[in-house]
Amino acid sequence: MRKIYLVGFLGSLVAGAILFKNFNQSSSNEKGLELIVEDSISVYDLPEPTESQKDSIRRSFERIADLQEKRFGIKHPELPKVIFRPKEDKIPKSKIGLYYTSSNEVWVKKNEDGYIAHELAHELANKLSQSLGRGTWPPKSLDGFFYKILKWWGLYDGEEGTKLVSEGIATYFERGTFRDPKVLFYAPNDSFWFHLKKQENGSHDLAYTNFERYLRETRAGEYDLGYALVRPILNKDLEEGIELLMKNPPTNKDFRDLLAYRDRILRMMEEH
Numbered sequence: 001m002r003k004i005y006l007v008g009f010l011g012s013l014v015a016g017a018i019l020f021k022n023f024n025q026s027s028s029n030e031k032g033l034e035l036i037v038e039d040s041i042s043v044y045d046l047p048e049p050t051e052s053q054k055d056s057i058r059r060s061f062e063r064i065a066d067l068q069e070k071r072f073g074i075k076h077p078e079l080p081k082v083i084f085r086p087k088e089d090k091i092p093k094s095k096i097g098l099y100y101t102s103s104n105e106v107w108v109k110k111n112e113d114g115y116i117a118h119e120l121a122h123e124l125a126n127k128l129s130q131s132l133g134r135g136t137w138p139p140k141s142l143d144g145f146f147y148k149i150l151k152w153w154g155l156y157d158g159e160e161g162t163k164l165v166s167e168g169i170a171t172y173f174e175r176g177t178f179r180d181p182k183v184l185f186y187a188p189n190d191s192f193w194f195h196l197k198k199q200e201n202g203s204h205d206l207a208y209t210n211f212e213r214y215l216r217e218t219r220a221g222e223y224d225l226g227y228a229l230v231r232p233i234l235n236k237d238l239e240e241g242i243e244l245l246m247k248n249p250p251t252n253k254d255f256r257d258l259l260a261y262r263d264r265i266l267r268m269m270e271e272h
């Protein structure tokens, strides 16, 4: 039996390697963060902003960056270059902003404070990672079939966890820039509320520990869940929290008990 597994594994590895190579050759463009496969739109069908709209978007980035510096007591590195068309040929229709970690470029669909606050947080985390000598963050993902095969075999871990905490951090900034970041915030009537539990101190927290259950029972993705997960960590110490989340993203095993994962990170902060 073991032999059959091994042959199957080696076969899929070879097939994966061939497909991976082809994938690499065809994708010359850098892919932006958050790109997922769903109903997509050609970027050439997106309206091009006028020159005055472009100026206004650039000014919004400066204004929100200033606001974040005051609100969170942080210093933004040099701001990303604002681009007015995504670098991919197609993007998911639902995409509202993209940040490119290698080229430090950013695109937003609309001149909207929340979108800008979110993308600026991705930039902040990316620059923090680079200043620690750890390269871009999130790191470039393994693309295509090769990655899928490794995942099927349980040999690749950490990318989903990184996505969860990366979007959690960005959502923390998206919401916390315009209100008290320490207080958990969901839009009124947000269905995610039903999947939170009221704590003894009156605040709300995740009701289930299992990530799959959240995906099954809510339509929330990494954004809402990641936010609820990382908020207590970032409330405790923003920069140290981001650093620890980067260095210790949830593993596949942690996805079965995210609250235990969070407790572990909080304990690491105590020990520092």
Ligand SMILES: [Zn+2]
Pocket (backbone or CB within 6 Å): 033, 034, 118, 122, 166, 167, 170
């Ligand atoms: Zn994001």
